[in-house]
Amino acid sequence: xxxxxxxxxxxxxxxxxxxxxxxxxxxxxxxxxxxxxxxxxxxxxxxxxxxxxxxxxxxxxxxxxxxxxxxxxxxxxxxxxxxxxxxxxxxxxxxxxxxxxxxxxxxxxxxxxxxxxxxxxxxxxxxxxxxxxxxxxxxxxxxxxxxxxxxxxxxxxxxxxxxxxxxxxxxxxxxxxxxxxxxxxxxxxxxxxxxxxxxxxxxxxxxxxxxxxxxxxxxxxxxxxxxxxxxxxxxxxxxxxxxxxxxxxxxxxxxxxxxxxxxxxxxxxxxxxxxxxxxxxxxxxxxxxxxxxxxxxxxxxxxxxxxxxxxxxxxxxxxxxxxxxxxxxxxxxxxxxxxxxxxxxxxxxxxxxxxxxxxxxxxxxxxxxxxxxxxxxxxxxxxxxxxxxxxxxxxxxxxxxxxxxxxxxxxxxxxxxxxxxx
Numbered sequence: 528x529x530x531x532x533x534x535x536x537x538x539x540x541x542x543x544x545x546x547x548x549x550x551x552x553x554x555x556x557x558x559x560x561x562x563x564x565x566x567x568x569x570x571x572x573x574x575x576x577x578x579x580x581x582x583x584x585x586x587x588x589x590x591x592x593x594x595x596x597x598x599x600x601x602x603x604x605x606x607x608x609x610x611x612x613x614x615x616x617x618x619x620x621x622x623x624x625x626x627x628x629x630x631x632x633x634x635x636x637x638x639x640x641x642x643x644x645x646x647x648x649x650x651x652x653x654x655x656x657x658x659x660x661x662x663x664x665x666x667x668x669x670x671x672x673x674x675x676x677x678x679x680x681x682x683x684x685x686x687x688x689x690x691x692x693x694x695x696x697x698x699x700x701x702x703x704x705x706x707x708x709x710x711x712x713x714x715x716x717x718x719x720x721x722x723x724x725x726x727x728x729x730x731x732x733x734x735x736x737x738x739x740x741x742x743x744x745x746x747x748x749x750x751x752x753x754x755x756x757x758x759x760x761x762x763x764x765x766x767x768x769x770x771x772x773x774x775x776x777x778x779x780x781x782x783x784x785x786x787x788x789x790x791x792x793x794x795x796x797x798x799x800x801x802x803x804x805x806x807x808x809x810x811x812x813x814x815x816x817x818x819x820x821x822x823x824x825x826x827x828x829x830x831x832x833x834x835x836x837x838x839x840x841x842x843x844x845x846x847x848x849x850x851x852x853x854x855x856x857x858x859x860x861x862x863x864x865x866x867x868x869x870x871x872x873x874x875x876x877x878x879x880x881x882x883x884x885x886x887x888x889x890x891x892x893x894x895x896x897x898x899x900x901x902x903x904x905x906x907x908x909x910x911x912x913x914x915x916x917x918x919x920x921x922x923x924x925x926x927x928x929x930x931x932x933x934x935x936x937x938x939x940x941x942x943x944x945x946x947x948x949x
Contacts, residue, residue, distance in 0.1 A: 531568050532817035538564045539813050539859070542806075543850050552798050553854060554805025561809045568816045578811025583689055584804050586770025587682045588795060593758060593773040593780075594637035595794030598645055600786035602748040603632060605741065607649050612738040621659060622667050625650050626715055629668045630675035630708075635759060636773065638681035639889075640796055643672035644902055651906040657736055662921070663722040665903040666893070666928070667715060673889040673899070674711020677704040680762060680769050683853050683885075686803065690861040691881060699878045702948035706882035707889070709947065713939065714890075714932060747785035754780050802854040810858045822859070823866035832874035835867060836883050836940035843887035844933040848897070852888040860884045882945040883936075890936040894929035895922045 538560050546553035558579075565575040597603050610628045614620040625646070633642040650668035654661035676683040679700050688700050744752070754776040761772035781788050813819060830838055839860070847856050864880045892899040904925060908918055939945070 532821050534567065535564060535813040535816040535818035536821055539809060539818065542809060543855060547850065552802055552805070553850065554798075554802035557805040557809035561812055564809070564812050564816075568812065570812060570815060574815070575808065575812065578808035579804050580689065580807050582770075583685060583807075584800060585774075586685055586768060587800050587803070589770035589773035589777065590636050590638070590680070590682060590685075591641065591795045591800070592791060593754070593777040594641060596777060596780050596786050596791045597751050597755060598637075598641060599790045599794055600747050600751060602744070602751045603637075603642075603645055604649055605744060605748065606752070607632070607646060608653070608736065608741055609738060611653055612736045612741060615737075616735055618657060618659065618735065621653070621657065622664060622715075622719060625653070625664055626667050626671045626711075629671035630711070633672045634675040634678040634681065635755065636680045636769070638683050639672040639676035639899075640682070640799060641794075643669050643899055646672060647899075647902045648906045651903075653736060660722055661907055662903075662924075663718060665906060666718050666722070669893065669899045669903060670711050670714055670718065673892060674708050674714075675704075676889075677707045677885060679704075680759070682803075683857075685769070686853050686857055687861070687881065687885065690857060691877065694862060694865050694877070696865075696877045699881065702878045703882050703885065705948040706878070706945045707885055709944070710882075710886040710889070710936065710939065713944075714935065717935065747783075750783055750785050751780060754785075799851075799854065802851060803858075806854050806858050810862065814862055819862045820866065823863035826863065827867060827870055830867070830871070832871050833941075835871055835875050836879065836943070836945065837937050839867075839880060839883050840887040840937045840940040841933075843884045844891045844936070847888035847891035848894055848929070852885070852892065856888040857884065876946070876949065878949055879943075879945045882948075883940050886945070887933065887936050887940070890932040891929050893925055893932055895925040897929075900925045900929060 542553060542556045542560050545551070546556050561575050561578070565572070594603070607628050611621060611624050614624055629642060629646040632646065633639055646668040647665050650664035651661045653659075654664040677687055677700075678684045679688060684700065684704065687703060691699050758772050758776045761767045761775070762769045780786070826838060826842065843856055843860055846859065850856060861881060861884060864877055864884070867880060868875055868877050891897065893903070894900045895904050904918070904921055907921060
């Protein structure tokens with residue numbers, strides 16, 4: 528069995544390595560290699576397929592489809608611009624508005640992937656128009672989309688909740704969400720102090736984004752906003768599953784023709800969903816064969832009560848530099864947490880350690896090799912028409928930012944910041 532445990536870990540590392548090297552979907556690789564690993568471990572096809580969480584898949588599709596509609600018909604982008612326009616001549620408030628608007632949009636359902644993509648572009652566009660620092664606003668947008676992404680309504684929040692409940696825990700979702708928001712608020716302050724006085728266009732006059740210059744919400748956009756409110760009432764007020772509620776509202780919006788259905792369906796991040804659920808199939812077998820136990824035992828061998836959180840932070844950050852937070856890091860690390868918590872029950876809690884895993888992974892997401900950092904780079908280049916030399920400089924700068932954020936998170940973990948919410 529020990530040999531099979533090591534083999535299962537080898538398969539996991541191989542799948543992540545091949546996916547990163549060949550730039551192919553890790554989820555598809557994971558399902559494919561699950562067949563081989565399952566047969567080696569004497570696991571039936573039915574058991575292999577049981578690792579595919581159909582309920583989570585449906586939930587994620589429903590949420591991303593609904594907010595895909597809101598993105599395709601321009602509702603979310605116009606809402607964000609109108610919010611920024613509210614500050615008027617108080618342009619120093621723009622980063623705060625970008626942070627709050629992005630965070631709220633992320634928390635109400637779409638999550639960090641679609642809102643991170645949308646608001647990074649919107650933030651850079653607004654910065655260029657207003658002659659503000661586009662790097663600052665792009666970092667703030669991506670930070671907020673991640674920082675508020677652990678809401679129970681979002682894909683990342685749903686994944687975190689599912690993995691935690693599977694590990695035997697309850698009543699942890701809101702404290703973890705608050706810890707991750709706290710992480711983002713701390714980094715927001717760091718970004719403001721680091722970049723506020725480094726305006727790339729400091730010799731140009733700051734422009735004001737005026738509400739009168741923006742178009743009004745059209746009929747379809749108003750209906751879409753009403754639909755989002757209804758979805759939130761169904762979930763928060765009545766307790767209906769967020770995926771089912773999203774599908775219900777999306778059905779109504781489709782019947783009312785508020786946007787092109789084909790475009791809305793194509794906006795669903797199918798590749799990401801396959802990545803998340805595909806890795807779940809492989810991780811189910813890895814856990815069954817004892818691979819997760821080896822991960823937790825290996826970490827425990829170098830941990831003390833004082834170093835649990837920082838070591839976990841470093842491990843999750845390193846893994847995130849090469850893989851997805853929701854697709855790989857969370858499914859790999861969270862199942863290993865119960866054993867660590869049981870070993871140091873008086874020093875750490877599941878809430879603290881899940882918060883550490885998520886914030887550490889999000890900290891590394893500013894790397895240009897990741898989706899988040901790549902979006903910042905792409906949005907900046909598209910909006911500013913910069914040279915290849917500037918692109919290379921920004922590429923290196925984003926790597927430095929990611930490393931800096933990782934180090935800050937290790938410090939926060941060491942200081943016990945994520946013990947604040949229980």
